[in-house]
Amino acid sequence: MRETTLQTAVYSANSAPVVKRSRDGSPRRQQILEALAQMLESAPGERITTAALAAAVGVSEAALYRHFASKARMYEGLIDFIEESLFGRIRAILDEEAAAIPRCQKVLSLVLAFAERNPGITRILAGDALTGETERLRIRIGQLLDRLETQLKQIIREGEVRDGLRVAIPTSAAAELMLALTEGKIRQFVRSDFHRRPSTHWQEQWPILAASVFHR
Numbered sequence: 001m002r003e004t005t006l007q008t009a010v011y012s013a014n015s016a017p018v019v020k021r022s023r024d025g026s027p028r029r030q031q032i033l034e035a036l037a038q039m040l041e042s043a044p045g046e047r048i049t050t051a052a053l054a055a056a057v058g059v060s061e062a063a064l065y066r067h068f069a070s071k072a073r074m075y076e077g078l079i080d081f082i083e084e085s086l087f088g089r090i091r092a093i094l095d096e097e098a099a100a101i102p103r104c105q106k107v108l109s110l111v112l113a114f115a116e117r118n119p120g121i122t123r124i125l126a127g128d129a130l131t132g133e134t135e136r137l138r139i140r141i142g143q144l145l146d147r148l149e150t151q152l153k154q155i156i157r158e159g160e161v162r163d164g165l166r167v168a169i170p171t172s173a174a175a176e177l178m179l180a181l182t183e184g185k186i187r188q189f190v191r192s193d194f195h196r197r198p199s200t201h202w203q204e205q206w207p208i209l210a211a212s213v214f215h216r
Contacts, residue, residue, distance in 0.1 A: 005034060007117040029067045032057055033077050040120030040129050044193055047132055072134045078121055079140050085114060086144075090151060100159025101214055104152060105206055108182050111148065112198035115186045119194040126183075126190045149179045166215035174213045181209060 159165035
């Protein structure tokens with residue numbers, strides 16, 4: 001079994017992966033989250049118990065609960081990592097890139113790169129790992145995806161106002177379409193047990209998607 005580290009998202013193929021420490025800086029907390037991510041990757045379709053997770057970390061269940069109040073809090077720790085990784089890098093993309101179309105491309109490429117680098121966590125992003133878990137986790141993932149769609153809308157609208165960008169369909173429909181393709185590739189990745197990588201064919205697909213959504 002390979003060692004799993006939580007890897008932040010990049011959109012450049014030449015960028016090195018970055019391992020991010022958990023929010024409270026605790027090495028044990030980080031170890032628990034990485035063990036959970038590894039179990040999500042190595043045991044698709046199985047519901048993870050705290051007993052199995054404690055065994056994987058090499059501690060007692062009581063020790064797990066000293067760092068997380070519940071298993072749901074552990075999943076929330078991974079969702080926090082997804083949000084911080086994606087939206088932190090999106091802020092950098094918006095600072096680095098002025099034009100709307102390249103911004104959209106880089107945001108979507110970012111999401112796909114993050115999914116590919118973190119297969120276990122991608123099961124959470126796709127909702128697959130949350131079956132049978134508390135409803136608030138599914139709500140949080142829904143909110144995260146809604147936030148991504150809102151970000152795409154904002155990029156397009158700013159391009160329309162600032163640069164005279166012309167969109168072939170309404171802005172909301174354009175953002176929804178772009179995110180739908182991205183989510184679909186992520187779900188294919190999970191469904192294939194991580195064999196069908198999200199980046200596959202993306203370089204060929206993006207120009208067709210952009211040509212369908214934007215008027216040059």
